[in-house]
Amino acid sequence: MTIQNRYEFVYLFDVTNGNPNGDPDAGNMPRLDPDSSRGLVTDVCLKRKIRNFIELIEDQTQGYDIYVKEKSVLNLQNKKAYEALCITPESKKMPKDEVKAREVTAWMCKNFFDVRTFGAVMTTEVNSGQVKGPVQLTFAKSEDPVIPLEVSITRMAVTTEKEAEAQSGDNRTMGRKHIVPYGLYRAHGFISAHLAKKTTGFSDDDLSKLWQALEQMFEHDRSAARGEMVGRHLVVFKHATALGNAPSHELFERVVVDRVQGEKGLPAQAFSDYSVKLDGQAIKGFKHVVEVV
Amino acid sequence: MSYGIKLHIWGEYACFTRPEMKVERVSYDVITPSAARGILEAIHWKPAIRWQIDRIHVLKHIRFESIRRNEVGSKISARNVTSAMNAKSTQDLHLVSDEDRQQRAATVLRDVAYVIEAHFEMTSKAGSDDNVGKHLDQFNRRARKGQCFHQPCMGTREFAAHFALLGEGDQWPQSELNEAQKNRDLGWMLHDIDFAAGYVPHFFRAELKDGVVEVPAFQSEGFKS
Numbered sequence: 001m002t003i004q005n006r007y008e009f010v011y012l013f014d015v016t017n018g019n020p021n022g023d024p025d026a027g028n029m030p031r032l033d034p035d036s037s038r039g040l041v042t043d044v045c046l047k048r049k050i051r052n053f054i055e056l057i058e059d060q061t062q063g064y065d066i067y068v069k070e071k072s073v074l075n076l077q078n079k080k081a082y083e084a085l086c087i088t089p090e091s092k093k094m095p096k097d098e099v100k101a102r103e104v105t106a107w108m109c110k111n112f113f114d115v116r117t118f119g120a121v122m123t124t125e126v127n128s129g130q131v132k133g134p135v136q137l138t139f140a141k142s143e144d145p146v147i148p149l150e151v152s153i154t155r156m157a158v159t160t161e162k163e164a165e166a167q168s169g170d171n172r173t174m175g176r177k178h179i180v181p182y183g184l185y186r187a188h189g190f191i192s193a194h195l196a197k198k199t200t201g202f203s204d205d206d207l208s209k210l211w212q213a214l215e216q217m218f219e220h221d222r223s224a225a226r227g228e229m230v231g232r233h234l235v236v237f238k239h240a241t242a243l244g245n246a247p248s249h250e251l252f253e254r255v256v257v258d259r260v261q262g263e264k265g266l267p268a269q270a271f272s273d274y275s276v277k278l279d280g281q282a283i284k285g286f287k288h289v290v291e292v293v
Numbered sequence: 294m295s296y297g298i299k300l301h302i303w304g305e306y307a308c309f310t311r312p313e314m315k316v317e318r319v320s321y322d323v324i325t326p327s328a329a330r331g332i333l334e335a336i337h338w339k340p341a342i343r344w345q346i347d348r349i350h351v352l353k354h355i356r357f358e359s360i361r362r363n364e365v366g367s368k369i370s371a372r373n374v375t376s377a378m379n380a381k382s383t384q385d386l387h388l389v390s391d392e393d394r395q396q397r398a399a400t401v402l403r404d405v406a407y408v409i410e411a412h413f414e415m416t417s418k419a420g421s422d423d424n425v426g427k428h429l430d431q432f433n434r435r436a437r438k439g440q441c442f443h444q445p446c447m448g449t450r451e452f453a454a455h456f457a458l459l460g461e462g463d464q465w466p467q468s469e470l471n472e473a474q475k476n477r478d479l480g481w482m483l484h485d486i487d488f489a490a491g492y493v494p495h496f497f498r499a500e501l502k503d504g505v506v507e508v509p510a511f512q513s514e515g516f517k518s
Contacts, residue, residue: 024396025361043451065383111383122369192443247439249455
């Protein structure tokens, strides 16, 4: 069933000796907020991981396809074959006929988890081809400043013969890795029941899959660059109605992250340096649902 | 305008993209009337009403920051979707982000806060049971409780906008602008897009006077591009 309630969520995750999100503008250094030296992870970075996780666990499940894939084999021949089956396409634009345009969007929402969740732009002219997804994420920011380190590494091999000759047989190359020794990041999310109801049909099942993705996605996103990333806490505020019962910023303020070791404003060493409290109470376990009435 | 509303909005980031610099996005200095309207509509809107922005109070110093992200270059083509629908298979319908990658920088605003003064007018779609009071009440009720149709945003959805109603007797948020920052010419700025007339953008000459941008009525001094 399509979700009936508005939700907000606070998502806390951390990184140890890894680069959670490289900045293409800064030679792939971890993203930093220049104002405060706190680390940043963009919304699209988190969305990418959610997509990848759903693709992993719902492989071949009807209705859980992912439109924006990270990599895959494009069978272009196949594509051409069934394009030939199609009734003569009139133009490159969305069907002018609004009913038809709606059908196309509805079909996309039904079949693709990411279109249903985050929305998609499918057109140039007709408004109904643009889907605003119910799930909205913001940039994640670290609780305290992070200090990115540049770690130089060596490789005991070279790529080309020319390089080998130049080194007269030494065959070594050097590279660099950028890591954050430790950072606890906090992201905020919003889920609109109205957008789910009106257009995309984002359901309660989809919602539990989203929570699952947030809990487990880093477990399936291991790589040399990422280091150790862990989803730590997810606090879900469930409003009693679709419209909501409280301003989102007030709800977010109920989740307080304090330093128990070290000083606020200085980089932390481990998750144990923090205490996470909800309404003054320490929270344990990954997911906490708070009914907002 | 006796039926006006005042809404305090704020956020950590904002991107009100200039139409002339939208590939590598560069934000306007302040929120556009069009984006402000979008925020109001996220809280309450019906086809029976049309929001008009009257005044924008700028509360914080205008600062920029650059963010570069990996983005995809293409939109979903309706034609491919139709073929997939006909073939009843989603197998080959997708976009490979690695192969369609564009790195784009965005010059966005940091730490913004505004007070939006606006009112609405009834449209021709208003029915017999639509009246000004009803919609005004509904908007005020929602905004006061923090209710919204969807979370409003500062230009783009990754930059959520927080909001609070400024009712009668509520204390106004303090402006952090110093005297020198309160007056400046913001140049030509997008007012809004005329959706009824085939997406024609209207521009106006925006000027920050004593911390306030006075927004002309949409049809009056709007210049077409």
